[in-house]
Amino acid sequence: MVEVFAVASGKGGTGKTTSTVALGMALADRYDVTVVDADTGMANLLFHAGLSDAETTLHDVLAADAPVEAATYDRFGMTVVPCGTSLDGFRDADPGRLRDVVAALAEDTDIILLDSPPALDSRTAVLPIVLADRIVVVLQPTIPAISDGLKVQEYATTYDTDVAGLLFNKVRESESIEQVSEKTERYFDGPTLASVPESERAREARRAGRPLLAHAPECEAATAYRAAAEALTVQNGTAADAADRFQSAVIPESL
Known part of the structure; x- marks a missing residue:
């Protein structure tokens, strides 16, 4: 079985990469x-996964300079494919090759999580949503963040990608997440998976170059993420199903 999720948000700063990991x-x-x-x-996943010294990254694969196997690393019980941070690497990368990368990875895993760009103003940014079976929308409980999250859902609907659920992140104690999620679910297609409290431990983990669940596994934020993973339904599929979806996906030439 294999299912591809795009972890997406309509704006930066929501903690999307922390949530993905x-x-x-x-x-x-x-x-x-x-x-x-x-x-x-x-890209910043490599910093979260302790891979800042990775010699081969997704940039190299998308530039046809390396096979995808060369850019995969075993970290914290997962397979991680980091992306480089250089402007030259970004310039040389062909985003259209992401489809082949995901198809190759789908042959040997159960779940693929695509840490997606926060904005939807380019072909590169939309691609993960196009290639995913479903999306997880990361939101902060604010009107601007929720509004931008709705734009993510609109794009997903356009490309026949369903919403798996909402993940509220960086929630402060003073914010009534129950009221926010109740109102929000009227407009989103998926359920609320969890409410993750704002956490100094998450900031510590980023500085340490370690995932939150490895750095502080018993903190409230880590517990909330485990609850979100438990609430996330995983649908049965096969690598062949995924390959069919990738081949039929209509990838925009431009936006």
Whole structure:
């Protein structure tokens, strides 16, 4: 079985990469998980996974300079495919090759999580949503973040990608997440998976170059991410199903 999720948000700063890695680690207790940094312009997954010294990255694969196997690393119970951070690497990368990369990875894993770019103003940014079976929308409980999250859902609907659920992140104690999620679910197609509290431990983990669930596995935020992974339904599929979807996906030439 294999299912591809795009972890997406309509704006930066929501903690999307932290969420992607945390969900990956939590899901890895039950599944074979591969996490891909599909944000080829502003990549930072390599810092979260302790891979800042990785010699080969997704940039190299998308530039046809290396096979995808060379850019895969075993970290924290997951397979991680980081992306480089250089402007030259971004310039040389062909985003159209992401389809082949995901198809190759789908042959040997249960779940693929695509850490998606935060904006939807380019072909590169939309690609992970186009290639995914479903999306997880990461939101902060604010009107601008929710509004931008709705734009993500609109794009997903356009490309026949369903919404697996909503993940509220960086929630402060003073914010009534129950009221927010109740109102929000009227407009989104998926359920609320969890509410992750704002956490100093998450900031510590980023500085340490370690995923939150490895750095502080018992903190409230880590517990919330495990609850989100438990609430996330995983649908049965096959690598052949995924290959068919990738081949039929209509990839925009431009936006």
